[in-house]
Amino acid sequence: MSIIKVKTKLDEYKHRAYSSDINELSGRTNRSDITFFVNNEISKRMDFKPDDVLVDIGCGDGTLLEIAENKGSSCIGILPSEEEVTRVRERFLTKPDLINIEQGLASKTDLPDEVADKVVCNGVFLLLDEEDVNLALKEISRITKPNSLVYIGELCFRDETEGKNYGDSILKWLMWVLLNQGTGEFLSRCKQTLRALFTTEQMLILPKNHYYCTPEEFISRAKSYGLNINEHFPHKSISSNNEVIVSASRQDYIFIKV
Incomplete structure (x- = not known):
């Protein structure tokens, strides 16, 4: 039996690195189609170009x-644990000069100043605490x-745990899925x-808490770190039937570094 209760988000993704499916590192179990859709949407918005450093x-x-590498950009991926870094480096063994994977945090990447033409941080801020949000924006x-784009995606503007009263019970969780997400899920x-x-x-039993704030609050906070809002919009995903789903609780943001 491989049902594991994890206490922190860092531990969660360390465990995900050992899954047979590398898409587990996206946090989307058995849904690599969502991973590709979301990242393709980000690519359209960010318009990666040759000679960009992402x-x-x-x-x-x-x-x-x-x-991005297929569009000619040079790429640096940041992951928090040694286990994740090792797993993703293995994926790109044939492209070590074009795609570099380094260990670091949103709050401490250890990269040089002003190295990036484009920065993306999708699905990460909801995993942080209040203090780390500020440190991540600063980093x-x-x-x-200057004048480059920053994409911060899947930031919740309300508490997504509301109504999810199944705790750590797998049976109660399955019943919640049936009632709220349908028979297929x-x-x-x-x-x-x-x-x-x-x-x-x-299979991981995960922590239930996450960070969230209103768009107005987050835009104001980012501005204090030299990131001016360019646009923001509801996050989009897809259903198992390939229908576009507009999130009722998550927002994506594109900032310009001043």
Whole structure:
């Protein structure tokens, strides 16, 4: 049995690095289609060009890095744990000069000042605490060239745990999925649970808290670190039927470094 309760987000992604499916590093179990869709949307907005230096903080399985590299950009992916770095470096063994994977945090990348033409940090800020949000904004501003774009995505503007009263109970969680996400997602999660029970494939019971703030608050906070808002919009994903879903709780932001 491989059902594991993790206490922190860092521990969660250390465990995900050992999954047979590298897409687990995106946090989207069995949904690599969502990972590609989300990163393709980011690519359209950021318009990666030859000779751009992209820094992707929390680069997950490296999908965005591969998209940008195919457009001629040089890419640096930042991941917090040695386990994640090792796993994603293995993916890009044939492109070591074009895609570099380094260990670091949103709050401390250890990159030089003003190294990046484009910075992306998607699905990371909701994992931070209040203090680290400020440190991450300061760090992102530091590594970004003046007049360059910064994409911060999937930041919640309300508490997504509201109404999720299943705690650490797998049975209650499955019933919540059935009632709130439908039969298809319920059956998928049942299969995931059975694989964890009867194979070595792991399943994680995760921390329930996350960071969230209103767009007005986040835009004001970013501005104090030299990041002026260019545009913001609801985050988009896709259903299992390939239909576009507009998030009711998450916002994406594009800033310009002044």
